[in-house]
Amino acid sequence: MAVVSGTCYGVYTVAAKRFLTASAPALPTTALTLLIAGVALSPLVFMHTENLADSYSLLLIAWTGIAGTTAAYTAFIYGLRRTxxxxxxxxxxxxxxxxxxxxxxxxxxxxxxxxxxxxxxxxxxxxxxxxxxxx
Incomplete structure (x- = not known):
């Protein structure tokens, strides 16, 4: 699983750099990539549904999406433009x-x-x- 994960991240990094080099808009391209990944992983949500609608869980999901993903990938793309x-x-x-x-x-x-x-x-x-x- 670690090899697959690392390979996917490497492929994403190279693809994102190519998109940026081709002057593709960074934010929409990244958002679309993460949306596709989210849809691909969405069946995993149904493995443990017992606390999914809990307010704490929803806040944690929102925080992870905003701070952990949006901010991190924005910083990554910003750095990828310069290196x-x-x-x-x-x-x-x-x-x-x-x-x-x-x-x-x-x-x-x-x-x-x-x-x-x-x-x-x-x-x-x-x-x-x-x-x-x-x-």
Whole structure:
């Protein structure tokens, strides 16, 4: 599943860069892409419907859509306009690493025994990808 997810994200990154290079309007193109992905994933909603109409669930869905998706993809497209697709992909790999380090340093979160291995692996991936991208 991780390989499929990573492949889809890579394909999206390259396709988005090509759309931007072809002067396609960024916001409508991104919105259409996310709408298609949402429709493709919508059958998963019916796996657990017990709390779907709960007001807390609806607020969480709205927050995720507005802050977690709209703001994040707007920032991603803004950055993609100014850099290459491989660089944008590499920076996307670094994001979970930065988030984890900030959680430890700023929020005083504690690591599980496997966390240092995951952080090391993420750092290694960023290093390998940045070197192969010419960075």
């Amino acid at each position: 290459s697709a491989p660089t944008a992909g590499m920076l996307s790999l670094a994001e979970p690493l930065v988030a984890a380090v900030l959680g430890i340093v700023v929020l005083d979160e504690h690591l599980s025994p496997a966390s240092p291995m995951g952080l090391h692996h993420a750092g290694f991936r960023v290093t390998v990808v940045s070197k192969s991208a010419g960075g």
